[in-house]
Amino acid sequence: MENLLMVQNLFFYYGDNEALRDVTLPIRKNKITALIGPSGCGKTTLLRCFNRMHDLYPNNRYSGEILMDGQNILDKKVDLIRLRSSMGMVFQKPTPFPMSVFDNIAYGLKLKGVRNMNVLKERVEKALRDSALWDEVKDRLNHNAGGLSGGQQQRLVIARTLAVEPQVILFDESTSALDPLSTQKIEDLMVELKKEVTIVAVTHNMQQAARISDFTALMYIGGLVEYDETEAIFTRPKHAMTEQYVSGRFG
Amino acid sequence: MNTLSNRKFINFLAMAISVLCASVGLILLVIILYDVLSQGIDSINFRLFTQDPAPPHLNDSGGLKGAFLGQGLLTLVAAVIGVPIGVLGGTYLAEYGRNAKFSKIISNISDLTASIPSIVIGTFVYAIMVKPMGGFNGWAGATALAIIILPVTLRTTQDMMSMVPWSLREAAFALGAPYYKVIVSIVWRASMSGIFTGVLLAIARVAGETAPLLFTSFNHGFFTLNMQGAVPSLTVSIYQYAASPYANWVKLAWAAAFVVTVMVLILNIIGRLFIRFKVKKG
Ligand SMILES: Nc1ncnc2c1ncn2[C@@H]1O[C@H](COP(=O)(O)OP(=O)(O)OP(=O)(O)O)[C@@H](O)[C@H]1O
Numbered sequence: 339m340e341n342l343l344m345v346q347n348l349f350f351y352y353g354d355n356e357a358l359r360d361v362t363l364p365i366r367k368n369k370i371t372a373l374i375g376p377s378g379c380g381k382t383t384l385l386r387c388f389n390r391m392h393d394l395y396p397n398n399r400y401s402g403e404i405l406m407d408g409q410n411i412l413d414k415k416v417d418l419i420r421l422r423s424s425m426g427m428v429f430q431k432p433t434p435f436p437m438s439v440f441d442n443i444a445y446g447l448k449l450k451g452v453r454n455m456n457v458l459k460e461r462v463e464k465a466l467r468d469s470a471l472w473d474e475v476k477d478r479l480n481h482n483a484g485g486l487s488g489g490q491q492q493r494l495v496i497a498r499t500l501a502v503e504p505q506v507i508l509f510d511e512s513t514s515a516l517d518p519l520s521t522q523k524i525e526d527l528m529v530e531l532k533k534e535v536t537i538v539a540v541t542h543n544m545q546q547a548a549r550i551s552d553f554t555a556l557m558y559i560g561g562l563v564e565y566d567e568t569e570a571i572f573t574r575p576k577h578a579m580t581e582q583y584v585s586g587r588f589g
Numbered sequence: 590m591n592t593l594s595n596r597k598f599i600n601f602l603a604m605a606i607s608v609l610c611a612s613v614g615l616i617l618l619v620i621i622l623y624d625v626l627s628q629g630i631d632s633i634n635f636r637l638f639t640q641d642p643a644p645p646h647l648n649d650s651g652g653l654k655g656a657f658l659g660q661g662l663l664t665l666v667a668a669v670i671g672v673p674i675g676v677l678g679g680t681y682l683a684e685y686g687r688n689a690k691f692s693k694i695i696s697n698i699s700d701l702t703a704s705i706p707s708i709v710i711g712t713f714v715y716a717i718m719v720k721p722m723g724g725f726n727g728w729a730g731a732t733a734l735a736i737i738i739l740p741v742t743l744r745t746t747q748d749m750m751s752m753v754p755w756s757l758r759e760a761a762f763a764l765g766a767p768y769y770k771v772i773v774s775i776v777w778r779a780s781m782s783g784i785f786t787g788v789l790l791a792i793a794r795v796a797g798e799t800a801p802l803l804f805t806s807f808n809h810g811f812f813t814l815n816m817q818g819a820v821p822s823l824t825v826s827i828y829q830y831a832a833s834p835y836a837n838w839v840k841l842a843w844a845a846a847f848v849v850t851v852m853v854l855i856l857n858i859i860g861r862l863f864i865r866f867k868v869k870k871g
């Protein structure tokens with residue numbers, strides 16, 4: 339099985355506050371890796387290392403490595419714009435841009451220099467179809483994206499991310515604000531997307547982790563407790579803490 | 590039951606008081622408008638916009654063609670100078686410089702500038718521009734107005750941009766957008782109507798200013814586009830003609846006062862409508 343990313347002895351600090359301690363785990367290509375653990379354990383912090391979101395704020399510091407194609411993406415010399423366009427991110431709350439549905443999806447493409455209107459139309463439609471949103475919005479591509487429902491907005495954000503054809507998509511509790519039906523749609527979508535991209539998903543929902551992920555990592559106070567195939571984590575965990583956490587008797 | 594009727598009464602009282610206060614404001618506005626209109630009605634006609642002032646002592650009062658144009662010119666040039674600096678400065682404070690100590694200082698100085706009486710700005714510009722340039726001139730007038738526009742625009746821009754949630758910026762960064770594109774295509778876009786409203790209100794404010802022009806662009810009765818010399822304005826015309834002993838000039842001042850009031854009112858209403866529009870859209 340191929341590793342797309344390899345996290346190696348990763349430490350992360352918000353100023354003097356250590357938020358990740360010696361995390362080592364692989365991210366397998368074309369698989370869904372779930373990050374679980376009690377609130378404040380560092381799941382979001384780890385996720386935001388992959389696209390170097392932490393670099394937006396002063397005093398944040400990494401040590402250790404995240405290897406991708408043999409290169410350490412935490413290196414100072416890495417081109418963040420290139421890196422980020424290969425690492426899509428979907429946040430907890432939907433983040434539609436204040437513009438039309440079409441322009442939302444075309445945003446990343448235009449950043450990449452795609453100007454041809456026919457190409458844009460084609461790619462926007464493909465992204466919307468791939469995110470199972472096309473039928474719902476095809477008649478209102480020119481309407482403001484803020485008018486969509488929460489679930490539709492979240493799929494719009496996924497479509498916007500897909501349009502730039504990233505290698506990885508990072509999901510941070512992306513269904514926690516949605517109703518069961520919208521959640522279901524997005525879960526189906528994530529499983530479908532595995533064919534083309536690698537997914538890392540933070541979730542507090544154990545059933546969700548069990549349903550959709552191939553691998554699961556349990557974190558606790560900034561450290562990795564256990565990483566394994568999801569089935570193993572849920573049926574025969576090696577650590578007592580994992581057993582307690584996945585069965586809901588902890589955290 | 591008792592507490593419910595109590596609450597209903599308090600509710601009624603609060604509503605009655607606020608309606609009363611609103612009515613006082615509204616009635617005052619109507620009185621001012623009525624007064625200005627009734628005094629100036631004879632001179633409010635098409636000639637007001639097409640003629641120069643008539644000489645004193647005539648029955649006819651002529652018009653204020655030059656002052657209309659001058660006011661427009663001064664306000665326009667002031668906006669062209671003040672608005673871009675204000676918007677870009679506010680953008681710096683809200684974005685690139687949001688964590689810098691330097692920004693706090695600029696921000697405070699700007700707020701201080703906004704509260705300086707406009708006559709002080711007039712005399713300041715007199716000292717740095719009118720005297721060195723050898724006489725009253727339009728550039729000095731426009732600069733004085735720009736100094737008033739600048740801090741208001743800066744503050745509004747900074748506030749409106751700071752209100753845009755960080756998650757929206759992060760979402761754009763996550764797609765690989767460079768910072769300047771995040772600002773232009775996301776943050777400005779999200780705060781555009783708020784910034785526009787602030788700019789409009791700032792312009793409405795200087796459109797009614799007299800003191801900063803009195804010492805800078807001064808006034809005269811002719812039609813001119815020459816910013817190197819004195820430029821007439823409605824507000825200074827009102828000030829001078831109203832204080833003159835000639836009945837026809839006083840009438841002209843009333844007419845000008847009516848027009849200025851209505852123009853400022855319209856600018857304000859447009860600004861408010863924009864806010865309403867924005868709130869409705871959410
Ligand atoms: N910007 C920040 N500055 C300082 N400390 C932070 C910052 N963001 C998070 N932390 C701290 O880092 C630790 C990990 O936070 P993180 O947000 O990664 O947790 P999480 O596992 O995502 O939690 P949750 O499940 O509640 O989202 C916490 O102790 C938190 O207080």
Ligand SMILES: [Mg+2]
Binds near residue numbers: 383510
């Ligand atoms: Mg989190």
